[in-house]
Amino acid sequence: xxxxxxxxxxxxxxxxxxxxxxxxxxxxxxxxxxxxxxxxxxxxxxxxxxxxxxxxxxxxxxxxxxxxxxxxxxxxxxxx
Numbered sequence: 001x002x003x004x005x006x007x008x009x010x011x012x013x014x015x016x017x018x019x020x021x022x023x024x025x026x027x028x029x030x031x032x033x034x035x036x037x038x039x040x041x042x043x044x045x046x047x048x049x050x051x052x053x054x055x056x057x058x059x060x061x062x063x064x065x066x067x068x069x070x071x072x073x074x075x076x077x078x079x080x
Contacts, residue, residue, distance in 0.1 A: 002022055
């Protein structure tokens with residue numbers, strides 16, 4: 001398990017309390033996105049206009065789905 005700090009200041013604070021962390025820059029090329037991005041990507045699954053399918057409902061994924069490592073081979077359609 002890896003703990004990721006938003007910046008070096010937070011990393012320093014957590015280190016003071018004995019927690020070793022990495023910053024987002026230190027784990028490159030791995031990217032971290034908010035859970036709503038995964039939800040948006042999942043909503044495109046099964047979407048088909050010709051067959052009148054709306055795809056997966058856009059709802060929160062939950063902790064079990066967001067704690068996994070996902071690999072995709074092209075950038076998502078739109079990232080914030």
